[in-house]
Amino acid sequence: MRAANIFHLGNKELRSLLRDPVMLFLILYAFTYAVYIASAAMPETLHKAPIAIVDEDRSPLSTRIIDAFYPPYFLSPALISRSEMDARMDAGLDTFAVNIPPGFQRDVLAGRSPTIQLNVDATRMSQAFVGSGYIQTIIGTEISSFLQGYRANPPPPVELALRARFNPQLNKSWFGAVMKVIDNVTMLSIILTGAALIREREHGTVEHLLVMPVTPFEIMAGKVWAMALVVLAATAGSLVFVVQGLLAVPIQGSILLFLAGSALHLFATTSLGIFLGTLARSMPQFGLLVMLILIPLQILSGSVTPRESMPDAVQFAMMAAPNTHFVILAQAILYRGAGLAVVWPQFVTLVLIGASLFGLSLARFRKTLAAMA
Incomplete structure (x- = not known):
């Protein structure tokens, strides 16, 4: 029983x-x-992150960098002045603010190492951590592509072949x-x-x-x-x-x-x-x-x-x-x-x-x- x-x-x-x-x-x-x-x-790896750009160079290279940021990873960049950069981030309007200095294209073509300033609102932790790497990669890629029209770049000695298993789209x-x-x-x-x-x-x-x-x-x-x-x-x-x-x-x-x-x-x-x-x-x-x-x-x-x-x-x-x-x-x-x-x-x-x-x-x-x- x-x-x-x-x-x-x-x-x-x-x-x-x-x-x-x-x-x-x-x-x-x-x-x-x-x-x-x-x-x-x-959240996706990065999705519609608000970004603002201060373009003090106004050159073909800086325009190319601006055009590289687009949805769905980023919102269309807001073109602002340098005086607005900190105020907009304090108000929570931007997660990222990029400042392209004057003479940036000239210094790049001359072989110098100009600096681009990137301000990040780290209170938005997930976007701030991933987005910083995205921005660095995008800017580096655009500069390399731009320089190929002026001088030949040697191929990298090692090429990384990435294969994501089980979840190829991450x-x-x-x-x-x-x-x-x-x-x-x-x-x-x-x-x-x-x-x-x-x-x-x-x-x-x-x-x-x-x-x-x-x-x-x-x-x-x-x-x-x-x-x-x-x-x-x-x-x-x-x-x-x-x-x-x-x-x-x-x-x-x-x-x-x-x-x-x-x-x-x-x-x-x-x-x-x-x-x-x-x-x-x-x-x-x-x-x-x-x-x-x-x-x-x-x-x-x-x-x-x-x-x-x-x-x-x-x-x-x-x-x-x-x-x-x-x-x-x-x-x-x-x-x-x-x-x-x-x-x-x-x-x-x-x-x-x-x-x-x-x-x-x-x-x-x-x-x-x-x-x-």
């Missing part, structure tokens, strides 16, 4: 979830519109969409299982379970498989209809293999959700616990920044977190088309972490039920 009890208890959780419009809206939002926002909100929206799905798998699995336990406690239905011929293991297993199934189905739908369909993000590997890894990850995170649900006494307390646990898990797992850039102590500590291994296998499968021969260590690690969290949560759940009996 144990398997039948687990099945019926899981069905009870699914029916309870269907009667909760707030949770249903959260699931729908997290795997549809939130994924789209994460993709669309990821499209950041591909990264944002997939990573949002991965993060939402963890978030929803913890929230749904913990909220289901607290909801039963608040509604007084836990006492009904205590008088039924079911064990704490069966109660917990029923919650785990039901909530994991919901999140797994939402993940598959989001990947197929939102990521691949609406956003046209190419998935390189097997979605079924990714869902298998997701199921192992959900085994761990749903157990963690129940553990947090036993610690919290109300839904507000549970929300605070989720914030304390979920944010470090997501930020330090490698889904936001590469793990290699983190301190060694943080990398070592996060090896005990299921998110770390889930992000590794998800990126390998969805981005690089890896097979089971590559990601099997992450699968085994997730089984071990999930079993440990399930055992810990079960012990805490039994203690909580014993205190209520």
